[in-house]
Amino acid sequence: MAKAKKIYNQQSLSHYYNASQFRIDTWNKLKSTTRQIANGGTNREKNIEKVRELLAYLAPVEIYWAFPGSQVFQQLVRDEQLEEFDLLANKVSRIASALLSGEYRRKHIVLDGAAETEAERDSGIESTPYTSFDRARRRPYFEVLIVDDLTPAQAESQRAALTGMRRDEDRCTYAPIFVPSLDDALIAVSFNHSIQSVVIRFNFDLHSENGLPVLSKYLRDTKLDGIEDVDSSEYGIILADAISRIRPEVDLFLVTDQSVEDVAGRVGKTCRRVFYNSEDFFELHLNIVRGVEDRYKTPFFTALKTYSSKPTGVFHALPISRGKSIIKSHWIQDMGEFYGINIFLAETSSTSGGLDSLLEPSGPIKEAQDLASRAFGSKQTFFATNGTSTCNKIVVQALVRPDDIVLVDRDCHKSHHYGMVLAGANVVYLDSYPLSEYSMYGAVPLKVIKESLLKLRSEGKLDRVKMLLLTNCTFDGVIYNVQRVMEECLAIKPDLVFLWDEAWFGFARFGPTYRQRTAMFSAAHLRERYKSESYREEYTRYQDETADLDPDDHEAWLSRRLYPDPDQVRIRAYATQSTHKTLTSLRQGSMIHVHDQDFKSKVEESFHEAYMTHTSTSPNYQILASLDVGRRQVELEGFELVQKQVEMAMVLRQTVMTHPQLRKFFRILTVGDMVPSEFRESGIQSYYDLEQGWNDIWNAWEIDEFCLDATRITLYVGQTGMDGDTFKNKVLMDKYGIQVNKTSRNSVLFMTNIGTTRSSVAYLIEVLVKIANDLEQEIEDMSPAERRIHDLKVKSVVEDLPPLPDFSRFHDAFRPSGDQPGDEGDSRTAFFLSYDANNCEYMGLNDRSLDDAMEAGRDVVSASFIIPYPPGFPILVPGQVASMEIIEFLRNLDVKEIHGYRPELGLRVFTEEAIQRQMKR
Structure with a gap:
């Protein structure tokens, strides 16, 4: 085993993005190899050696999972040593299948006896007697990590004591895992997404004996330098x-042999409960289950289900309520058949009967919003039910x-620009x-933001500056370095409000690497930072410098x-998120998240009015x-789902970069392509x-x-000779049914999400290979003229x-007058000035008259928003002077949907007379 482990550690583990992917792949290889041996295949001795190596590969990984567990794994090792390959193949097959399908979460997997057939698994029929333990496992299942340096016998005794506390009335069930060190605990919670509770005892080591590179990389993210110098009583x-x-x-949950009152006061923000010396197993069990149940609660969803099951008489609005107008119909019953009855049972305009009002929440909606917070x-x-576009307008107003x-x-979503108009x-x-x-565009450099703020300060306008509005991520x-942006801007304007549009970034909270660049995490972190004595010392040095x-x-x-x-x-800080875009929610489900120290004193009333508006x-x-329900999901499995989402994207990146046929026509743009070197301090x-395989990205994400x-996977398709829009519509959509959201002149954007599966990624790869093969053959068959x-x-x-x-710039007619005119503009005045058709005219985008007018020195001023979609940000806004660069860009756009532009009429601009009248005001 040691020899095999050494061999394994020398292999290219860096080509695995995370240990979960490595674990599943290794179990599947073990399944295939043991089957070959059991079936009497060739190369028996070579396959036996491979089985030993694969078991050695898995040995340091499986200690962090309750299934199949250390005892079962040791049985597999003994089966191999005794050359019981039929039995070994059956056990490994069941384990691998249960891991891949998640079946072990739903029922007890019996490994002894005859093998379960594929047909039995597919049918869902139990191949073993239905036991009380099975019934428990049909409840939501999770795993509990216990950090304690125990002997195997002690661990097994405690496992039995804890699991023996399970009751029929428990809503969920769990299995414990024991690790002996702080390092192992950190690896376990980073690697095992099933862990929902951690019990930290006072008798554990610091460092792990597990040196597997694919696991030890998790430790580089924890920043526990110098812990060896800390007293062991502080380890917990x-x-x-x-x-x-x-x-x-x-x-x-912390178990301590120190002064429990003192410890409890120091870990109140992180620990749910502190136990002294030796915890009561039943009390611990109750706390473990209750903690998960608290996250499982869905106050409004539960209230709506309860309401839907009640018999009611509807003498109110909504004929569709309870499905009455559909059930009685002779012509639209297919609608009820398509959607099912429950959606109509839950359709109501009532806020009574256990429900709540979104505009004045005091019951289950309020509780659901508090849980989301x-x-x-x-x-x-x-909560918002009409998208993040509305959320943006609420916050701005x-x-x-x-x-x-x-x-x-400038490249933010159009809803922000309309919000500026509404707010004036x-x-x-x-x-x-x-x-x-x-x-395509990237993001706004911090230097550009600071320069604008410093200029406004020099112009004496800093007191009028209210907000910085940025899109994170684009x-x-x-993605911005949110903490850095906020910190340096606050150094110039200490009360600046930040609105971070995180419409496409709602999932980021639930991945440790991503979380550090979210608005809410950054706001909380900076608030704590500025309270610390260490920061005061840092600031004093800065003042001196x-x-x-x-x-x-x-x-x-x-x-x-x-x-x-x-x-x-x-x-x-404020963040608006399209929950429906990246997490589980019906269309237009969005949230506004707030971390504003002045919310209660300065904003609450106006926010309520804007929300009502x-x-x-x-x-x-x-x-x-x-x-x-989406909130429940991310609290209980968001870590797992985001981890898999990123893994699917990384697998796609790796495949396109390494596949010889795909590399001929396609390239996935890297961070080096998308972010210029001056903004990548990590290099x-x-x-x-x-x-080298996967690089360590934690340092890059930090600095x-x-x-x-x-x-976000931007596939560069320039070498195909097709523009992005053609590649999207004519090839991906029409021919293969693959949906994508955005294109550029020479690229197509793919996105993985928490619902992306390995099968869908495999299908995309299969399609890209087919396209590459077809292109290659087409090019080979071209005549010289066709090739040119x-x-x-x-x-x-x-x-x-x-x-x-x-x-470009706002026209002077729409800029504030005064001694120090600046870059700011009044798009509201321009927006409403265009309501009078006499103030506007149309100029054909491709007409020579437009070029002649601009060459003659006329300021062509837009009277409307011109917004190509996607991505949905304006090229021109009301009151903006159109530059020749903007006109050329519009002429060369390959997207067909441009809001605010009518091809048959042209650009809507202000007449010269209207501009002159406005200048005189």
Whole structure:
């Protein structure tokens, strides 16, 4: 075994992104190899040696899982040593199948006796007697990690004592795992997604004897340097804090031999319960089950189910309620057959009968929102049933007053721009860095944001600056260093409000690497940071270093990191998330998350009014219930699902990069392609390298100004000769039924989500290989003339790309008057000025008259939003002067849907007379 383990450690484990993928693949290899031996296949001796190696590979992995468990694994080793290969093959087959399907979570897997056939498994018929233990396992199942240095006999005794406490009335059931060290505990919670509770005792070692590289990489993320110098009595508290950072949703129980009152006071935020010396097993069992049940609760979903089961008489609105108008119909009963009756039983306009009002929640909706706030790490969370577009308008209207200055990412979603119009804000648009070779934008560099704030300070306008609005992450997956952006901006404007549009980033809370770049985590972290004495010392040094800097020397301030005054800074962060886009929710289910120190004193009333303004008085209860259930899911299995989501994306990246046929026509853009080197302090070029395998991305995610969401896979298709829109519609959609969301001139964006399976990834790979094969054959059969045409098509999408325009400027007619005119503009005035048709005219986008007018010096001023979709951000806004670069970009767009533009009429612009009248006001 030792020899095999040594051989294994020398193999290229770096080509596995995570240990879960390695574990399943290794069990499947063991299943295949033992079957070959049992069936009398050739190369028996070679296969026996392979079985020994595979068992050795699994030995250090299986200690972190309750199934199949250490005892069963040792039986497999003994079966191999006794050359009982028929028995071994049967056991391994059942284990591998149960792991792959998750069957072990639903019933007890019997490994002795005759093998269960594929037909039996597929039919769902029990092949063994139905026991009380089976009935328990049909409840939701999880695993409990116990950190204690025990002998095998002691561990088995405690396992029996704890599992013996299970009762018929328990809503869920579990199995314990025992690990002997702090390192092993951190590996276990990072690796085993089934762990929902951790019991930390006072007798454990620091370091693991397990040196498997694919596991030890988890330890590099925990930042426990110097722990050897800490008194051993502190190990439990340190471990609890570390686990809460990795898996904040997990319930922690601490068993201590120290002063229990003192320890309880120090771990109140992380531990659910502290036990003294030797815990009562029954009490521990009750706490473990109760902790999971608390997360399992879905107050509104439960209330809606209860309401739906009650007989009622409807003398109110909604003929469709209880399905009455459908059941009675002679013509639309197929609708009821399609949807099923429950959706109509839950359709109501009543807020009584155990339900609640979304506009004034005081019952199950309020409780569901409070649970969502806990899950997503906010101070307050609000549900929305008409999408994140409405959430954005609610936040902007609640916080922004007319003439407030708002710094806005020009590439943000159109709802923010409309929100600025509604609020009457003066907007300063911020330009993202361009990726011209791929016809897309990145994100706004921190230097650009700081420069705008410093300029506004020099112009005496900092008191009018209210908000910074950025998209995190962008449509194409570029993610901000949220803490760094907030910290340096607060150094200039200590009470600046941040609105982070996380419409596509709701899942990030439930992955440890991703979490550090979310708005709510960053707000909570910075708030704690500014309370600490260590930060005060850091700030004092910063003051000394900057004491002689001229406040108006912008270059000096731009070239250094800035730190806010802890006595003045206020943490005010908002995040809007499309739950339905990345987590489980019905369409348009969204949430607003708030971490604002001044919410109660400055915002609550205006927020309520804005919420009332934009929220329907007839919200869809099914959407609300789905938000409630979606929250339950991510608290109990979000870590697992996000881990698998990222894994699926990484597998797709790896396959395209290594497949010889795919590499001829396709390339997945790396972080080096999407983020310029000046924004990648880590120097990392790609998450996967052909020679070295997977790179360690934790450091990059911690320090780089921008990083790339691995679940966004931008496939570069330039070498096919097709533009992105053609490749999406004519090939992927029409021919193979594959849906994608966004394209650029030469790329197609794929996204994995928590519902993505290995089968769907395999199908996509299969399709791409077919496309590559067809293209290769087509090119081989081309005549010289056809080949020249093909090469010109490739050149047009690879080289002949329209330049990406920056925001030009607001016309002076829509800029605030005064001694110090700035970059801010009043799009509201322009927006409503266009309501009078006499103020507007149309100019054909491709007409020579447009070019002549611009060459003659006329300012062509947009009277409307011009928004290509996707991705949904405006190229022109009301009051903006159209530059020749913008016109050329619009002429070369390959998307067919452009909101605000009518091809038969042209661009809607203000007449010169209207502009002159506006200038005189």
